[in-house]
Amino acid sequence: MISLNLGGTKNNIGQKYHLTHSEGVEVDTPHEDFGDKPLYSTMSLTKSKQRVADHGEVFTPEWMVEAMLDLVKGETERIDSRFLEPACGSGNFLVKVLQRKLAAVEVKYGKSEFEKQQYTLLGLMCIYGIELLADNIAECRANLLEIFAGYLNIEESDDLYKAGFYVLSVNLVHGDALTMRTADDKAITFAEWGYLGKGKFQRRDFLLGDLTGSSSYSAEDSLFANMGKHEIFKPFKTYPTVTAKELAAAEMGASK
Numbered sequence: 618m619i620s621l622n623l624g625g626t627k628n629n630i631g632q633k634y635h636l637t638h639s640e641g642v643e644v645d646t647p648h649e650d651f652g653d654k655p656l657y658s659t660m661s662l663t664k665s666k667q668r669v670a671d672h673g674e675v676f677t678p679e680w681m682v683e684a685m686l687d688l689v690k691g692e693t694e695r696i697d698s699r700f701l702e703p704a705c706g707s708g709n710f711l712v713k714v715l716q717r718k719l720a721a722v723e724v725k726y727g728k729s730e731f732e733k734q735q736y737t738l739l740g741l742m743c744i745y746g747i748e749l750l751a752d753n754i755a756e757c758r759a760n761l762l763e764i765f766a767g768y769l770n771i772e773e774s775d776d777l778y779k780a781g782f783y784v785l786s787v788n789l790v791h792g793d794a795l796t797m798r799t800a801d802d803k804a805i806t807f808a809e810w811g812y813l814g815k816g817k818f819q820r821r822d823f824l825l826g827d828l829t830g831s832s833s834y835s836a837e838d839s840l841f842a843n844m845g846k847h848e849i850f851k852p853f854k855t856y857p858t859v860t861a862k863e864l865a866a867a868e869m870g871a872s873k
């Protein structure tokens with residue numbers, strides 16, 4: 618058995634995401650050492666030998682995630698820095714990034730309920746993932762939603778909860794990061810969310826394929842080296858500004 622802490626949560630997230638996989642999944646529990654740190658400690662880092670062989674599915678232990686994030690500590694503590702995990706599993710990295718962003722929200726906006734809510738949503742909006750396996754991406758969304766909802770102390774019926782749910786369904790993609798195609802064979806796109814203040818958010822959508830061209834575009838000998846990023850990266854869709862309440866309505870529309 619794996620312990621994902623999903624079923625029976627306050628917000629019943631496991632049910633919302635139809636998570637039923639955790640029952641009967643075999644888990645390997647080796648005990649190896651990695652320097653003075655236990656590589657496999659209280660949590661299981663693999664689900665089955667088959668999945669390791671088929672998909673390289675070995676999860677990163679918490680202490681290693683923290684150490685790696687410390688390498689870009691400043692960015693992890695910035696509410697609007699954007700993180701993409703192209704093989705996100707159940708979100709071991711993304712969960713920690715969100716927690717660090719929320720710590721920053723608490724320091725900066727903890728005293729104003731409205732600002733705290735908007736900036737928590739913005740922090741969530743800046744987290745992106747791609748994952749090949751359906752159960753992993755569902756767990757990843759659920760894990761992030763649980764932290765988001767727990768921090769704001771909101772229930773499923775709350776508009777902010779629904780807005781968070783919607784954002785996660787857009788930002789966390791079930792697909793293949795190598796082919797850049799979704800599980801239903803569409804080009805992977807990402808939404809760039811921005812906060813304009815007064816509860817209003819702006820969304821612009823970009824193709825992942827265009828975004829990943831960025832390093833070759835900026836190479837010194839590239840034809841595009843002298844162009845500004847805004848000239849190369851053009852959104853293929855720009856949305857009217859929205860509030861959390863409107864995003865919640867979009868989620869209700871999408872789940873009908």
Ligand SMILES: C[S@@+](CC[C@H](N)C(=O)[O-])C[C@H]1O[C@@H](n2cnc3c(N)ncnc32)[C@H](O)[C@@H]1O
Binds near residue numbers: 748796
């Ligand atoms: C080594 S695990 C790492 C998971 C997570 N990043 C972590 O550190 O705990 C690799 C993950 O990538 C997923 N994966 C494998 N090939 C992929 C691909 N082409 N596109 C997206 N995800 C992929 C696997 O299903 C697995 O969940």
